[in-house]
Amino acid sequence: MRGDSNARITAPPMRVSPESSPTLPVARHLHMVRYEIRGPLARRAQELERDGYEVIKLNIGNPAAFGFRTPETMRIATIENLSEAEGYCHQKGIFPAREAVVMDTQTQGIAGVTAEDVFIGNGVSELILMTMEALLEPGDEVVMPAPDYPLWTAAVVITGGKPVYYSCRPEAGFIPDPDEIARLVTPRCKALVLINPNNPTGAVYPREVVERFVQIAEENQIVLFSDEIYNRILYDGAQHVPVATLCRDTLCATFGGLSKVYRACGFRTGWVFFSGRKDHATDYLNCLELLASLRLCANVPGQWAVQTALGGVQSIYELTRCADRQLSIVRRQRVRHGAARAPARARRAGVFLQRRLQNAFSGDVPARRGDAAQRLRAHRRTARRMEVGRARYRTSPWATVSR
């Protein structure tokens, strides 16, 4: 590493031979980019694994790592169409996939989206980067949640934009305060981002809050970016309100994909569709198409699974129902043992993930330099806990769903 300022870069460490001291300078605009979930935290986990620990990795949401298989019909759709997936496809994606996204918008009650308004990307990740790159000039502001899914911040910073954060406080059930958001919008602001259902907090925003997001974006004529990749992973009766059902008078970009609801993050297939006021956004959409063309196209085999994923029975509901049943058991036990009932605002997605996170980080892993016997005991405890978890999983309905 060159100097102190470079130490902030979270890219994998460069391999430098001891003799060749002046290192290759890296691009300045990456200096402030952080992506901890793949950075130091993941590297520390790797070290622990090398020491023999079994690490439960919740840093990136990787359903496959926890035994959640991609629905078989999607796997078959991909295999059956492999011969159609050998060449580049249209820069915006194959028509059947884009059309399937359009039909899904209709199911959700979103008006006015055509296949022309849909872009398929190598995951939502690529599309977040592209949509920001096409929009922002250095110094432009984007109002976004804190905490956020860190790629949103990274995408703004890479383009020279400035993230301006509204807070999602635990004491408010992680629901943002629209009045705070309204105060943060300045003439330099180009966009407002919401992540709903939210990663990392798990909150699902009530209709009146989503309405205020729309109102603020429309009044200020800024683009509304809505990351709805978890739109069908809902627990405890939570209702998801797609922002595109409400937004009419400004450009609205909604992101979705195969990674979470459809448990196919390795397929690297996501989409963004545009709705609301599009007439003034032709230049922006053309620039986005230019960026899509520069990378030629998104991964084609994964796109062939989109139609199958979005049509028919949605197996994710089987999984969330199962989690809901477990949640109600936990609640009953808490009531029986005199613990306070979970507050109503626990109606949020990801509540189980949060619990698992708490368990995973409950201090079982001692410092690396701790004595060997202590480490061995901790390792055995982790292994026992994982074995119990696996046994529970084998006998639960989750094990049989979508195989």
Ligand SMILES: Cc1ncc(COP(=O)(O)O)c(C=O)c1O
């Ligand atoms: C809120 C949110 N948006 C986007 C992504 C990226 O998804 P993809 O796999 O489609 O790139 C993730 C991944 O965890 C996420 O949590």
